[in-house]
Amino acid sequence: MLTTYYYIDLYNKQTQNRPESEREYFMRMAREMEQMRIAEKRAARKQQLVSLFAAIAKRFNVKRTPNLESLYGH
Template sequence: MLTTFYYIDLYNKQQQNQPETEREYFMRMAREMKQARILKKRQARKEHIKAIFAAALNLFKSKPVANTNSVYGH
């Protein structure tokens, strides 16, 4: 059983020394672009949620009133 793992490890080491093929390059670039799109969408969603919370917080803020007459419209 241990020899099987040794052969697998040896095979993987040989694979690391080989240059990347054109297909592997394009597949890696596609994965990286997909991850970049996911991160961009996640960041946009986070900014949108922050904006919603900021707008909701501004609804509950009250400004100080100089005197009580202005509150009642006098």
């Protein structure tokens, strides 16, 4: 009988029920914190852009129209 071993699958099955080590836990927490920092920076940058465009629109008295029909006067 020919048996093929998929080493990655075999490794994943062995480590599936293994508890997380202290080092793995801290590394995971560091990765999650880094992702949170990146998301916060991205949100802050987005907020700055939105406020900048809002200030420009307010300065030039640009008003948003509710829909295309009001643009054409229908």
